[in-house]
């Protein structure tokens with residue numbers, strides 16, 4: 133009997149992590165009796181398809197017959213031109229805002245109509261969220277393509293089975309509380325369908341804010357979780373959104389608007405061209421119009437979207453909600469509740485850790501935030517989210533700076549298992565010992581947020597974390613150290629290496645043949661390897677490119693000197709006339725002439741007297 137009990141106990145231990153007995157509804161091959169817990173991806177903003185519908189519930193189609201995506205808005209160029217044409221002409225002729233800003237506000241409301249929410253924070257658009265309430269195994273080819281395109285976890289599926297992978301689609305502009313509730317139900321559904329009593333969740337970017345809500349509103353979900361693998365999670369929002377809700381925009385400063393702002397968002401010559409054209413309006417008219425449109429976007433669109441409030445950092449929320457939600461008590465009730473979840477984010481994650489849930493985090497750094505809000509350079513970032521948000525309060529130097537030669541690791545986290553660990557990044561930018569999870573957070577230097585899923589190291593790391601138990605922390609294997617870097621090896625794999633390997637080396641000099649072979653070997657080692665440093669990919673591509681050019685396989689394309697016409701024009705205008713519009717320039721010029729004449733006459737008189 134004793135033996136029997138111990139056998140039972142042993143079995144229970146073996147399967148306790150993930151398995152329960154199979155029930156009738158179980159759809160997996162393993163019936164819940166395997167050592168791979170199913171994984172649920174909770175994707176980022178805009179990574180779920182939301183389609184616009186007509187009154188009859190049919191899909192709205194564009195001119196090409198494609199369904200119309202509601203993210204981020206539906207811009208109908210024809211109706212926009214129709215709406216703004218007359219006000220633009222009147223404004224140009226009179227050089228005063230004759231209906232232009234009002235027309236543009238109308239355009240904003242029209243374009244975001246499908247994403248508008250009512251005073252209860254519920255979406256009022258006629259839309260359909262494309263959901264997958266079943267495993268990837270049951271998805272159509274089209275659905276699989278949508279999912280794998282957002283997060284290429286095919287290797288995970290090969291190991292764990294597509295019946296162990298789920299994708300939780302949601303409306304990025306929907307209701308925060310409803311979506312958290314849905315995720316909780318989704319987890320229960322996955323447990324039932326797979327037969328497993330625990331799941332892994334993979335909150336990506338905005339998915340991190342949904343996880344905040346999940347852990348706050350459903351503390352018992354801790355019993356449903358095996359692992360949490362965060363990828364660039366917005367655990368304390370993004371300061372871009374904080375600046376949006378507090379209307380702290382960089383482009384409200386006209387000097388920056390006419391010289392610098394657009395260059396951060398697009399190609400310089402294009403940006404300078406827009407700067408020059410913008411001078412057809414007086415600076416006050418342009419700035420006033422922009423302010424009014426931004427106000428409309430914040431107050432009439434963003435203020436009602438509780439999912440977007442989920443991205444407002446806790447430092448900005450009290451001021452922003454007091455200003456924008458005064459007369460919206462129901463929305464404020466919901467966002468206040470979420471604010472609490474955000475304040476408790478670290479404490480709730482600590483509860484998971486204490487309960488034995490394995491929590492991992494994968495983050496990017498050393499890419500400046502888009503310079504839309506004035507807080508853009510307050511913290512290191514990945515282009516979209518500040519590092520302290522993704523890396524759970526970590527301390528770092530801002531982009532382009534280091535912590536300093538005298539910096540000493542602060543060791544403020546309770547979760548470092550050995551105080552002799554070196555948690556300072558090799559470039560001396562990040563002190564990982566100050567984030568909540570020093571031993572299980574992986575950092576990628578120079579990696580930008582939007583290209584995270586194109587970094588095959590990040591995807592293979594996530595796969596290993598989800599599909600196996602061999603990585604417990606950043607010290608488990610040299611293959612995945614704490615600090616690695618940006619890369620996107622698709623061009624190397626699909627172009628550089630195949631081209632180099634196809635070269636007939638018989639006609640090459642011994643020296644060139646040796647260099648080609650060495651360059652190929654280095655590139656293959658790099659592609660097959662699982663860690664790198666910032667800039668390494670460029671070096672490897674350059675080496676292959678150089679030898680392929682030298683042996684005549686590739687030719688150097690004579691690059692035309694890019695035109696700098698608008699850049700020169702815009703800078704000249706700015707230097708000579710500040711932010712003045714063309715109609716103001718004659719007055720500025722006359723003023724300049726007079727000033728010069730006076731100072732000349734003055735100095736002349738000074739000389740005489």
Ligand SMILES: [Zn+2]
Pocket residue numbers: 160162163164165166167168169296328
């Ligand atoms: Zn299984």
Ligand SMILES: [Zn+2]
Pocket residue numbers: 547548549550551553555570571
């Ligand atoms: Zn440590």
